[in-house]
Amino acid sequence: MTTDNARLPTLEDVARLAGVSRATVSRVINGIRNVNPELHEVVWNAVNATGYVANRAARSLVTRRTGTIALVVSDSESHDDDPFMSRFFSDPFFGRVVGGLLSALRPAGVQLALQIVGADQARARLVGDLRQGQADGSIVLSLHPGDTLPQLIADAGLPGVVIGRPARPVPLSHVDVANDRGAALAADHLVARGRRRIGMITGPVDVPASVDRIAGFTSAMARHGRSYVPAVAGNFTHESGDRAMRELLTDNPDLDGVFVANDLMAQGALSVLQELGRAVPDEIAVVGFDDSSAALAARPQLTTVRQPLEDMAAEAARLLLARVDDPSLSTTSIVFEPTLIVRATT
Amino acid sequence: MTTDNARLPTLEDVARLAGVSRATVSRVINGIRNVNPELHEVVWNAVNATGYVANRAARSLVTRRTGTIALVVSDSESHDDDPFMSRFFSDPFFGRVVGGLLSALRPAGVQLALQIVGADQARARLVGDLRQGQADGSIVLSLHPGDTLPQLIADAGLPGVVIGRPARPVPLSHVDVANDRGAALAADHLVARGRRRIGMITGPVDVPASVDRIAGFTSAMARHGRSYVPAVAGNFTHESGDRAMRELLTDNPDLDGVFVANDLMAQGALSVLQELGRAVPDEIAVVGFDDSSAALAARPQLTTVRQPLEDMAAEAARLLLARVDDPSLSTTSIVFEPTLIVRATT
DNA sequence: GGTCAGGCGGAGAGCGCTCTCCGCAGCCGT
DNA sequence: ACGGCTGCGGAGAGCGCTCTCCGCCTGACC
Numbered sequence: 238m239t240t241d242n243a244r245l246p247t248l249e250d251v252a253r254l255a256g257v258s259r260a261t262v263s264r265v266i267n268g269i270r271n272v273n274p275e276l277h278e279v280v281w282n283a284v285n286a287t288g289y290v291a292n293r294a295a296r297s298l299v300t301r302r303t304g305t306i307a308l309v310v311s312d313s314e315s316h317d318d319d320p321f322m323s324r325f326f327s328d329p330f331f332g333r334v335v336g337g338l339l340s341a342l343r344p345a346g347v348q349l350a351l352q353i354v355g356a357d358q359a360r361a362r363l364v365g366d367l368r369q370g371q372a373d374g375s376i377v378l379s380l381h382p383g384d385t386l387p388q389l390i391a392d393a394g395l396p397g398v399v400i401g402r403p404a405r406p407v408p409l410s411h412v413d414v415a416n417d418r419g420a421a422l423a424a425d426h427l428v429a430r431g432r433r434r435i436g437m438i439t440g441p442v443d444v445p446a447s448v449d450r451i452a453g454f455t456s457a458m459a460r461h462g463r464s465y466v467p468a469v470a471g472n473f474t475h476e477s478g479d480r481a482m483r484e485l486l487t488d489n490p491d492l493d494g495v496f497v498a499n500d501l502m503a504q505g506a507l508s509v510l511q512e513l514g515r516a517v518p519d520e521i522a523v524v525g526f527d528d529s530s531a532a533l534a535a536r537p538q539l540t541t542v543r544q545p546l547e548d549m550a551a552e553a554a555r556l557l558l559a560r561v562d563d564p565s566l567s568t569t570s571i572v573f574e575p576t577l578i579v580r581a582t583t
Numbered sequence: 584m585t586t587d588n589a590r591l592p593t594l595e596d597v598a599r600l601a602g603v604s605r606a607t608v609s610r611v612i613n614g615i616r617n618v619n620p621e622l623h624e625v626v627w628n629a630v631n632a633t634g635y636v637a638n639r640a641a642r643s644l645v646t647r648r649t650g651t652i653a654l655v656v657s658d659s660e661s662h663d664d665d666p667f668m669s670r671f672f673s674d675p676f677f678g679r680v681v682g683g684l685l686s687a688l689r690p691a692g693v694q695l696a697l698q699i700v701g702a703d704q705a706r707a708r709l710v711g712d713l714r715q716g717q718a719d720g721s722i723v724l725s726l727h728p729g730d731t732l733p734q735l736i737a738d739a740g741l742p743g744v745v746i747g748r749p750a751r752p753v754p755l756s757h758v759d760v761a762n763d764r765g766a767a768l769a770a771d772h773l774v775a776r777g778r779r780r781i782g783m784i785t786g787p788v789d790v791p792a793s794v795d796r797i798a799g800f801t802s803a804m805a806r807h808g809r810s811y812v813p814a815v816a817g818n819f820t821h822e823s824g825d826r827a828m829r830e831l832l833t834d835n836p837d838l839d840g841v842f843v844a845n846d847l848m849a850q851g852a853l854s855v856l857q858e859l860g861r862a863v864p865d866e867i868a869v870v871g872f873d874d875s876s877a878a879l880a881a882r883p884q885l886t887t888v889r890q891p892l893e894d895m896a897a898e899a900a901r902l903l904l905a906r907v908d909d910p911s912l913s914t915t916s917i918v919f920e921p922t923l924i925v926r927a928t929t
Numbered sequence: 930g931g932t933c934a935g936g937c938g939g940a941g942a943g944c945g946c947t948c949t950c951c952g953c954a955g956c957c958g959t
Numbered sequence: 960a961c962g963g964c965t966g967c968g969g970a971g972a973g974c975g976c977t978c979t980c981c982g983c984c985t986g987a988c989c
Contacts, residue, residue: 247944249945257969259947259970260971269947292644296947298644298947328675369639508882604939604940610937643944646977
């Protein structure tokens, strides 16, 4: 259309072509106040003729809005030297969240910027950057239980929404899934399938989501008259599921059902069971959690508790956008209901 | 530190506190020209005292740089109604690329903004946005063979680097892995393992990476005196690997080795083999491609051709950054060498 | 001692946009 | 018929920064 480094058309150019003032063009473009319909059309024609696109920086400068939301991934564990290669990115979890966020942000014309923060001093800088126009608000994805980042963001008065319940209460909105009810679904299902000796492979005991799943599962089991549930902890990785399953079987060789706190670990558990020649689901039933792509990739395909991550992320984005528009909005929390997806392992 | 909507400190504030002019503070902050070392320190003290952070929008406005790179994911297949939920995001591929990009961008203080473009009219708008200060350049991840986006970006004179060889030559730099040599590695390995009846499960026949893997594999096999290689095409999904493996075995029941064009399909193939009671690797050996997390999750763990995706993405980011700094730079292409990772399936 | 070069810091003009303020019509009410 | 109100569009002041231009001061050289 235009050549390489031709100056891009500005509002002024459009105004001149349309024979109106800059202010009028601005009004038309932003749909503000009633502008004479004829002029309206003249202006739009001029916009199209010039190929005008508003300069984001100039607009930001005066509106004090960037039209950008930051996805802040707080990965405070270890990886300080190289936090980017952390296993998190290869976890399907990340992609689902990004997809969900974009689906809500895109219609609003808002960009998504990725921020990964590792070490603590990076946190301070991040907050400074955030304050000073990096983004209008943040979606915080905290992987670390004792993470200070949500608190820092709240303290700075920055709009923010946390995905997943923060370990400590924080004056920020959050979205979450009812982990406890999801785990209860799994418990009820295993019991309904006639399983008598049921165990659990848990996530890390300091992560809220994991804690809730444990609590939900054990209390549901208690309701079914099983006060003791053998459990071994993993760390949500495939490999740790493998390890935990072996350990669980060593102590409880006669297990006929197991609830695994996420699909990745369930996949690991499944391969151990197969290796040991335990028929699934005939000899032992397995229920996972997440309904990630791993559930479908597993053989047999995994019965699992679905966490509507895309919807949760989209809702988080909408909450954030609303908060950015009206900072006086009070913080809210939305809890999504999990559903049981029955496949071949139960 | 400061309260909610206190005006953030500006250059002017810092200058006043330091007793110098705005220009001097700007020079110190940007490390330009030799400023008197004493003043230098005075200015930095004032910066720290005020907690000053440069306003990105204001800076962009004058420098015509945004300090942002866009990751443009061009997903032109079907998903127009809802391109965000496309399977792509749950593919570990995406996360590895993001991680690699961030590792190169972060040290340069450059942000990563995500852009997903579906329909064609969205492309035109994207290019407009890109021109007008959304980003200084783009990393293009094209999932669609006949994609026009790289060409559009090149035509607009925008800096851009493509990950993966574009289907049609385009005046843009790109990074890629030597898909043909990777496939040859797999062929050599299967032959060295003494396999006689070797087949292949390919990717879509219109995707460059897939084409190269097919060409590399068949020509390497030809060098080993096998001019005919039975092959079935999949589409890089787990499920298609399942289907393709069944089909391949139907026509070639005595297969004792198979090269699968990516790990996800290999995982699918593996579960079919197990279901059919074919021992891996004793009766049939399997080699994948990518070395994604799926390779480790597979049972037995998958022998695969490693594609250094993180390094490739990081290199793409560096190429782009260099191009942004100096637009006169000519386009280059960097091809990474794949390596064979031998695990338990061969 | 005079001149000139060079280094350093200040003044101030903009970058492209939004938005307030104001003026000018046209129309209503009395 | 006249004042005031309302609706619409223009003028122009910034938003916070960078960077050019210029002036001052110091030091070196003749």
